[in-house]
Amino acid sequence: MSEPRSPRPGDRLLPVAPGLQVTAHLWALLRGRRRRLAGVLALFLVEAALSLVFPLVVGRLLDTVIASDGSGVPGAFWWQAALLTGAALASGGLAWIAAGTLARLAETVIAELREAYVDAALGLPRHTVEAAGVGDVVTRAGDDVAQVSAALPEAVPRLCRSGFTLVLAAAGLGALDPRYLLGFALTVPPYVLAVRWYLRTAPEVYAAERAARSRQGQQVLGTLTELPTVTAHRLGHRRLADVRAATWQSVRWAMRTRIVQNRLFGRLNLAEAIGLLAVLAIGVRLALAGEATAGQVASAALLFLRTVDPIAALLFVLDDAQSALAGLGRIIGVIRPPGPPAGDGPVPPTGCATRAGDDVVVDLTGVHFAHHPHRPVLVDVGFRIGRGETVALVGATGSGKSTLAALVADVHRPLTGRIARGVPATAVMTVAQETHVFAGTLRENLTLVPRAADDGQVLGALATVGAAPLLAALPDGLDTPVGHGGHPLTAAQAQLVALARLVLADPELVILDEATADADTADAAVLDRAAAVVVRGRTALVIAHRLSQAAAADRILVLDAGRVVEHGTHAELLAANGAYARSWRAWTSGGPSTPTHDGAGTVRAARAVGSP
CATH class of the missing domain: 3.40.50.300 (P-loop containing nucleotide triphosphate hydrolases)
Incomplete structure (x- = not known):
């Protein structure tokens, strides 16, 4: 009868927190900062509203120029140009203030996450660190924290700006003529299919890519920390082969994430082309029927692009968000372990540790x-x-x-x-x-x-x-x-x-x-x-x-x-x-x-x- 195998370093990675636990932990971290976060969101809402001034005013400006019949610059042109300039400056200023405030808030939260992770990692039982491997611990403190630090301050502003702009631009399209919304509606099925495919495919790929990096880090760090033993026993070729295999797995999963991104972007471009052609077709038909001016058709096309850009940005930001969420799950999984992992894996030891007597x-x-x-x-x-x-x-x-x-x-x-x-x-x-x-x-x-x-x-x-x-x-x-x-x-x-x-x-x-x-x-x-x-x-x-x-x-x-x-x-x-x-x-x-x-x-x- 064979003896059971003890877990080797890297066999059992440290726990990963599920999405609900990540959300709950972040919400708790925002305690005392939620009012400031609400103020930042309000700034993004105003900035999104100001960004819609451009397509609406450009349409009016086009109609003004056409109506002038070459008789000189009409007076309305100047206030319309001033409105465009003022809205652009105000929108940029609000975006700068909101993004800076949110970045400071995010960096504070990330710093507290990093400190909590280090405290939790230092408090891990030594046998847990031994089973997971030093590479997993170090990768979470380095790569995962860096990924979260890079993605969150960028993803949250894009998410807020895109969501608000999408709602307001769709409302503007409806205000011009409800029939323009038909063109927008044609983009919904391709977007839904793209999102469903992405949410079904991406989380597993990103989680596997982060795990592969941990295993790669474990192989590299393990070889370096055990270098005297590796040299003494002439294990260099074997350890290099292990490092090479782990590196290849990390590259393989990194390429899988790029493939997922490219497929998502292709689906988004197809949906955008379908919607824009539909809106232009509706606008031309309305203009030929005398129900719309050239400026209104131009405004409708620009507003549609304002709806397409936020949707594309929302889905693009999902890519950064997936990577950040994968990193957050691995960080918070150490801070607040979700419990013993289920599924296949090494059989836990049956031995136990108890308290001995006083002597x-x-x-x-x-x-x-x-x-x-x-x-x-x-x-x-x-x-x-x-x-x-x-x-x-x-x-x-x-x-x-x-x-x-x-x-x-x-x-x-x-x-x-x-x-x-x-x-x-x-x-x-x-x-x-x-x-x-x-x-x-x-x-x-x-x-x-x-x-x-x-x-x-x-x-x-x-x-x-x-x-x-x-x-x-x-x-x-x-x-x-x-x-x-x-x-x-x-x-x-x-x-x-x-x-x-x-x-x-x-x-x-x-x-x-x-x-x-x-x-x-x-x-x-x-x-x-x-x-x-x-x-x-x-x-x-x-x-x-x-x-x-x-x-x-x-x-x-x-x-x-x-x-x-x-x-x-x-x-x-x-x-x-x-x-x-x-x-x-x-x-x-x-x-x-x-x-x-x-x-x-x-x-x-x-x-x-x-x-x-």
Whole structure:
């Protein structure tokens, strides 16, 4: 019987909010701003009315010129020209004021959306981010927010202006002669068919295009963040193939959106041609019957174009709106998750996480985890970590140490079995082998979590982990910019910063995932002492890079092929004369079996821990 597969990054994207939820959330964001929005809509209404002055006055102007019979410029010409100029200036001014006000309102709402998304994303459970993939999280914060920012301030004014102009222009056509409305009516069926086709086709295409971009981002970011592992295992060609496939899918769906747009525009142009020919035909017939002047026919044609333009603009803006709504659904889906997604997808893990007793911080029972069928990573793992106890994990590369640490940290969920924790997720901190230094000052890097820490506490944390030489080497002390574009830090210095940050945060459960593995020989002793200070007095799970770290722990777990094959204190395991004892003798002998550092940053002896 095959084992179930655990979700891989990108298997399960973050939720997407449905349209009703998007509308409700936007309406809530507009609380306190709705009166200003109503004022903006009123400005667009007046601007739309002024825009109809042009076709009506141009018709009158044409009749005035025809009636003059070349006898000079009639007096009515000047006030009609002045009316055209005044209406154009007033319409442009109102449009400028309304669009600017709406843009400021929209940018404020978008900024609040962005902040709410970042807060919600930072609060996501780590296993949720792991299952969705960092690419999905980053794409929503980047591409989707950018799409909404570009589309909303442009789409809303066009929507308002087009809607108002359409109603007023149709009323003007009817006022000239109700028979002109027959020509307008001929455009309704093509428009309805075009809209029905578009609304049936476009949402799915745009949603798929946004999802394809998320998967592309996940492949690119995943390859970059895991570059050492990709290089060490010579997975470059495979990862490039994955990136190429994801990019092609993104391009494929982008082309599908362009095809949808082109088909929509073709249908709109056909409807416009039918309506304009019908209105001109009706106007010519009325003029031949003496029921309309040439100016009235010209006004009718211009008014019809005023009705066609808003309809086309409304449907054109649907294209931007669909993309913006797809982005809004993905942003709001993280801010206000609509619930577990329905339909096909990876089967959720059957394992669970509950609360442990007061004296037990972590309690694992029968935990099983696998990424692929027939290739289990952890099998029937069970152990406890008591409050204030330090437990070390040792084992060969690929034995499941980091995966087990990720389960304890709630990055993964077990497929079967139970994990109980006696501390909240906010009281758990992990320091991994590769530590990120954020762009900013050293002080800002250290106070990311304990934002209220003063300089005395920051300096004390640095002294605790033995980082005083690092501080002395920086030109501006705590105010020295580090990270990208700042003062470069070595791998060992970056780890000291991470350990000092952990001291300031003061978590209840510490997980060190080979946190001192990247140190050179000269720095190894400093980092080992810093790690020992950090775990002192705290509950800790330590993936030991050197067996001396394991020997200092209260208990040691030896993993082999995903199973716990030995456990006990250092003395007990030496007395048992098993895999750990053999590796200890090899490690302390300084002979051919002295442990070495492999490409994945783990320690292995000539006879690896747990091997026969």
